[in-house]
Amino acid sequence: MNRQVQIHNVNTRGFASDNYSGVHPEILQAIVDANEGHQSAYGSDVYTERLQEVVREHFGPRAEAFPVFNGTGANVIALQSTLPRWGAVIAASTAHIHVDEAGAPERVGGMKLLVVDTPDGKLTPELVDREAWGWGDEHRAQPLTVSITQSTELGTLYTPDEIRALADHAHERGMLLHLDGARLPNAAVALGVPFAEFTTDAGVDILSLGGTKNGAMGAEAVVVLSDRVPDGMKYLRKLNMQLASKMRFISAQLIALYGTDLWQRNATHSNAMAARLRAALADVPGVEFTQEPRANGVFAVLPEGVADRVREHFFFYDWDEAIREVRWMCSFDTTEEDIDSFAKLVRDAATA
DSSP: OOOOOOOOOTTOOOOOOOTTTTOOOOHHHHHHHSSOOOSSSSOOSSSHHHHHHHHHHHHHHTOOOEEOHHHHHHHHHHHTTTTTTEEEEEEEETTTHHHHSSSSSHTTTTOOOEEOOSSSSOHHHHHHTTOOTTTTOTTEEEEEEEEEESSSSSSSOOOHHHHHHHHHHHTTTOEEEEETOOOOOOHHHHHHHHGGGTTTTTTEEEEEEEOGGGGGOOOOEEEEOOOTTSSSSSHHHHHHOOOTTTHHHHHHHHHHHHHHHHHHHHHHHHHHHHHHHHHHHTTTTOOSSSOOSSSSEEEOOTTTTHHHHTTTTBEEEEEEEGTEEEEEETTTTHHHHHHHHHHHHHHHHHOO
16 A cells, blocks of 8 residues: 655744644544544534534524635635625725735625725724715615624734724624634634634624634634524535535534634644744844734844845745835744744844
8 A cells, every 4th residue: 555755844844824834633633533434414414513512612602603615715605695796895904805815705705895904904993984985875885794803914903892892883884793713713812811702792793713724724614693694604605615525524623623722722822932933033133023913923024135034944924025024923833942943043134
């Protein structure tokens, strides 16, 4: 029997994305455990049934989970479910749905995005009102949903009170509130509160629940939280090609993550590594931090040429090349040795 030969260098490390890490061993084991015997397809399996219980434990008795393959799919069908064909979504200009999804919400989802510039990746009721207008005007896509990200694409956080203010503001104007939670565990750990406190209890109507960035192989879910969301998710998931036939393997990953404290352990670690990196570089001449790291990302402006020299050893992305801003992401498997080695490279390059 032929065995797949490992073809990558297992010593390669990087800070480009928390998607670069492998799969947490407990999640790999959960997939193996789910692999014996036969189970019904398309979500009629005991793992997906158990996932519903897990989700309700975190988000309340009304919550219903719809496992999907990836975060873009989760965002597209979540937003579709809140909108008629003439609807539009208000989001920050840095939002993943606007910047990093290749136009999928608009081209596949058939909706208009109305984006607002923000200094920190966060919307406020006042910022929402820049695009929340024109209802009844047949010449304008109708703003009917507000989408926020927690933690944001800039690593900042909404407090529960800030989300409640946005939810109230949206609902008073006949809009719904969607939350992109690709890094929801990192936010919960940083805030020190349970998920429900800044989602269900704060008035969020629907969210995209992340798994892949926190140790899963490839598992996300749309979670419907309120009865304000029209009942059509199961149809939207299928027509958007996000319905897994062997759904038990997606659900098993999410159970391993959210049915235990693994989500918390992983997020606590990756957040701590980001804080360690920030502290290690706090006194390096020419290194300036553009956001205070609250979750697992660090954003910094580097002196000329430093990024390219460091990237010879650790890969990471430029965030805003015009100002030499970079983004460093930490993962559940980032080690203290990774941080210390990386920080030394940055320090040496900056002071050379």
